[in-house]
Amino acid sequence: PWQVMLKQADGxxxxxxxSSSRFTLGE
Known part of the structure; x- marks a missing residue:
């Protein structure tokens, strides 16, 4: 399974x- 971490403009x-279609936004 692949996993990607993207850094947003606000850091x-x-x-x-x-394995999940859910995005975790710093939770």
Whole structure:
């Protein structure tokens, strides 16, 4: 399974994983 972390303009990160369609915004 792949996992990608994207850094947003405000410095927070978004984690996108194949096993979940849910985005985690610094929670």
């Amino acid at each position: 927070s990160y978004v984690c996108v994983a194949e």
